[in-house]
Amino acid sequence: MAPSLLDMFRNLTSFEPQRGSLRGAPWEDFVDWAIAQGLAPLAAYNLEYRLGGADAPEWARDRLLSVYQGTVNDNVMRLVYFKRLVSALEGRKLLLLGGVAFADSLYPHGGFRPVLEIQILLRRLDVEGFSGFLAQHEFRPEPEEEPSGATRVLSDGRTLIALFADVLGPERREDLKGLFERAHPQKLYGPSIFRPDLEDAVLLVCLEQARQGYQMPWLSFVDLRELVTGATWMEGLYSRPLNVEVLKERARAWRLERALYTSLSILARLYPQTAAPVEAALPPLRRATRELLNRLVVEPSSVAGRRAALRGTDRLRRLLTGQ
Incomplete structure (x- = not known):
């Protein structure tokens, strides 16, 4: 067959x-x-x-x-x-997201994971300063072709840099402060560059997936697979078991329990070998909520080759991200 x-x-x-x-x-x-x-x-x-x-x-x-x-x-x-570009930058705390954070920390070969743009999480107060720094290197603001949640997107014609701030919403800035405090230095790129802690990285991937209405490339689920299973092929920041109790508590505090449940449930359908760590990490939702998310998001989003967008995408985004 x-x-x-x-x-x-x-x-x-x-x-x-x-x-x-x-x-x-x-x-x-x-x-x-x-x-x-x-x-x-x-x-x-x-x-x-x-x-x-x-x-x-x-x-x-x-x-x-x-x-x-x-x-x-x-x-x-x-x-x-x-x-x-950034190795000499001092006095800031910039967190790498997406491909630039994962290509060399989750994948045995850096060429396995395309890095189409540089995604950076920074404090709201640092957006103007870092944008000014990039402007000195010929980076100019770019219009977003599709909404990504980025605060600002800049390009020099070759490299696209997307800046994210207040990703948890303005009312949860204290939670965001904790995310920065837990971040780990990424010395390869200089003293101002960091990576999110493992549990934070999982939740940020789930948040991005939910904000895109699960219309993002499935490469994101390869990232999530490796984060959830402890990046066993590597020896680095993300090569450890998830602390599921910490993960669930942060999901609750960030109002991302529905997004975490949805992303992990899709992951288990795509990669059945992740079922055990996924089951341990699922947040406690009401049965009716789980059934609704399974029917409206998990099942249709687990179909390989699906092209149609989910129905009521904007409403689902708000439901999943607590905004």
Whole structure:
């Protein structure tokens, strides 16, 4: 029996893919979808170097491999440039989010995880100052093509930097203060650059997913998989078990229990091997709330290749993020 799109997703985004033939798999659907979801680099590496091609058609292998090679080059260029840009910056506390935080901390190879933009969380009072610093390096404000929750987006024509502030809402600035206090130095990029603590990183990923109405690339669930399972392939900040009691308490304080439940429930459907850590980390919601979230968000968001947006997306965003 030929593998389904979901089967291909699970195997080709694993760090331990199962060997076997993928002849007859839905390659026409998978290749375009994987590229759009940010999964092509990891899938290409697995296909070429771990599975020996797995009887995939030549055109599919070539196309995925070209994306992988391009991603490796782009990531190196973008991250080396960012390091040069901020390494001498002192007296600030800037937290890395998304790909720039995860490419070298969750993935065995930096080329597996595309870094399309640099996402930074900073205090509201630092937005103008850091924007001014970037302006000295030819960065100019950019209009957002799609709402992302960023306070400001800047670009020098090559690198996009998205600045986020007050991500928990203005009424929870004390909680945000704690997030900054718990952050860990990322010395590679200089004295002003930090990464969120593990439990904070999980909640920030869930918050981003919820704010996007679960219309974000599925690469985000690979990030979440590694955070929840303790980044066992690495030896770094995120390579430890989750403190689930701390996670649940912060989710409650940040009013993100519904977002945490939804993201973790989708994760368990996409990657059944995460069921045990997910079950331990699920927040205590009323049964009626769980059933509503499962029906309206979890089930439709777990369908590989889905293109239609969730119904009532704006209302769901407010429901999931407590805003």
